[in-house]
Amino acid sequence: MPRRILIIVGHPDSNPKRLCRALAEAYADGARSAGHEVRLIDIATLDFPILRTMAEFADRPLPITLEDAAQALKDAEHLVFVFPLWLGTMPALLKAFLEQVMRPGVAFAYPEAGKSGFAKTLLKGRSARVVVTMGMPASFYRFWYLGHGIAGLRRNILNFVGISPVRETLFGMVEGASEVKRRKWISAMHALGKKAG
Numbered sequence: 523m524p525r526r527i528l529i530i531v532g533h534p535d536s537n538p539k540r541l542c543r544a545l546a547e548a549y550a551d552g553a554r555s556a557g558h559e560v561r562l563i564d565i566a567t568l569d570f571p572i573l574r575t576m577a578e579f580a581d582r583p584l585p586i587t588l589e590d591a592a593q594a595l596k597d598a599e600h601l602v603f604v605f606p607l608w609l610g611t612m613p614a615l616l617k618a619f620l621e622q623v624m625r626p627g628v629a630f631a632y633p634e635a636g637k638s639g640f641a642k643t644l645l646k647g648r649s650a651r652v653v654v655t656m657g658m659p660a661s662f663y664r665f666w667y668l669g670h671g672i673a674g675l676r677r678n679i680l681n682f683v684g685i686s687p688v689r690e691t692l693f694g695m696v697e698g699a700s701e702v703k704r705r706k707w708i709s710a711m712h713a714l715g716k717k718a719g
Contacts, residue, residue, distance in 0.1 A: 525673065526558075527718060529561070530562075530565065530602065531543055531546045534566050542606060542655055545693070545708060546602070546653075546711075549604075549712065549715035553715035563591050570587050570618070570622055571585060574624065576712055584625060588619075595628065599648055600650065601685065602651045603675075604653040605654060606654070607620050607656035611675070612671065623712070624679060630643055630644050631644060648684070650687075651691060651714065652689070652702055657692045657694075658695070676688045691714065
């Protein structure tokens with residue numbers, strides 16, 4: 523059954539030759555070839571402010587430049603995040619983007635005034651895949667560092683707003699990888715796109 527897929531390229535460098543972009547495009551091509559509806563957002567091309575206070579997060583309107591992204595997030599049935607590992611986690615620009623679009627009213631809702639309890643998730647029923655490139659071996663990141671940066675994204679952001687399951691694809695030792703290896707990774711992403719997984 524066709525799905526609505528949102529791919530978010532989280533590499534802050536807009537260089538079109540970045541591996542993250544090739545991986546995202548391969549996933550998109552595979553998904554489209556299987557009849558899925560695909561929307562791709564490249565955060566390096568967006569201009570938006572970072573949030574600096576809780577009041578801004580809770581009460582300031584979403585920047586106009588991110589209104590389409592927030593709507594795409596609500597419309598999607600499956601989300602794909604593609605980014606490089608920087609200092610053990612996502613780049614700051616991707617985190618700033620998520621802080622903007624995962625707002626009250628978009629991704630979750632606070633309890634009504636005067637009532638206690640947990641926030642209501644507004645993105646329940648969606649699944650996600652997190653695709654991360656890194657300089658170290660992927661197994662080293664997963665077993666030595668326990669994948670803490672990705673685990674934080676999964677638990678503290680995606681699961682918090684109702685997105686589950688969240689699957690992971692890690693590509694390690696990307697610096698200096700051979701063209702054969704890169705083609706293998708791109709082929710794997712194309713196959714994942716076809717399955718919308």
